[in-house]
Amino acid sequence: MTTFGKRVAKLREEKKLSQGELGKIAGVGQSTIAQIEKGRNKSTRKIIELAEALDTTPNYLINGVIDLSIAPASSEIGSYTEKDVDNPDMGAYVKIPYYDISLSAGIGNATWIVRDNPERLLFRESWLQSRRLNEATLKAMYVRGESMEPLLYNMDTILLDISDVDIVDGCIYAIIFKGKLYIKELRNTEDGIDIISYHPDYEPMHVTQETYDQFQVLGKMVWRGG
Template sequence: MTEQAGEIDDVKVDTNNFDAFRERLKIAMGSDSARVFARKCRLSEGAIRSYLSGETFPTLDRLAMIASAADVGADWLAFGFSKEELKREVPQPAGMEDYAFVPLYDAQCSAGDGAWNEHSRVLTHLSFTRYSLRKKGLTPEQLSAIRIDGDSMEPVLHSGDTVLIDHTRTTIEGEGIYVLRLDDHLYAKRLQRNFDGVVIISENKQYQPVTVPRDRLNELEVIGRAVWSAGWL
């Protein structure tokens, strides 16, 4: 999967507040080591250490992942105050309160051994009504989108289509389309469990199914389940 890179959307904060953020992050981590906490967040240990050192600040989606793993408020983690205070300080634009904005990533994030989006860039944000997401049981902070490259999932998904990923669904449930990483590459494929392991299935019959045996399942990383797609007719 490839896409032209855009600019990454960093959380905008006063750099003088880095020390305060680092302290809140340490509180959120509790007694966990950077390695253990990184696994809980589905981020790389290097990313967590970078935040702890003050070298970098997490992007909005990673901030939400950290807050969710630590069971703390993302507003408190980022700024040190509650959602109510945040609303008073940074009110939402009039008429946009009913919308959630999901990051669309440059899918060149497949390389490397860190988190799936460790080296990715946010191209833009897709807007969804909060009502439509809520009806599907989806949480905006746990969603992201990427674009498909290649014809292996035709006619269901075409090259250039955008898919929405639910990062809370990393356990294979029956048969569905998942975004996965294998051998440092991202794929959108159907996954099916059987007694031998997990079968990776392409919709395009020119591509043969691939079975990841049970003793190698640790090499298969399920990023999340595809829950929506769109593309040009």
């Protein structure tokens, strides 16, 4: 598994930059780049500038997470510890925690629990506003399993809007069905709702009138990274 420092070094070498040249572009000293590449610095307050200098995203440098096709541009998204975020020079950002979901018996009993994780997804306020997203209704979580490959892989990160629960055919949602949590594509049908996996080894499930009371939409996926 690569580290923050190794990712920086690899991308710097691919761009044929010296440590000093990269530092100058990112606005840090050569010694800072050297410390990062040696693994002695796990982060930097210039993470956005460093990512832009390397033509990548802060999320990739820090976590090795690649922002996928519906992600914003590199300057719009990242994942940082609290000490990185508390920097007024970074502009207007919104921090989104990672959550787990606790299920108890019966429908409607899904509880969002903040993960014991110092990292936060970080979005520019302007990006949220352009997509009419409200930070109060956004939850970040990890994908589990392989049923949505090749769209989503195990431990990919997704961002959910829990205020958006009206089903739009072909969109991805977090749902509860028969007491289990799923991340699936949903499609309305004449007699119910199809719950669709992308991996060919997983058969579609179907919500009927008889099983509708065991079905609940928790939120719509509005961003993904893997």
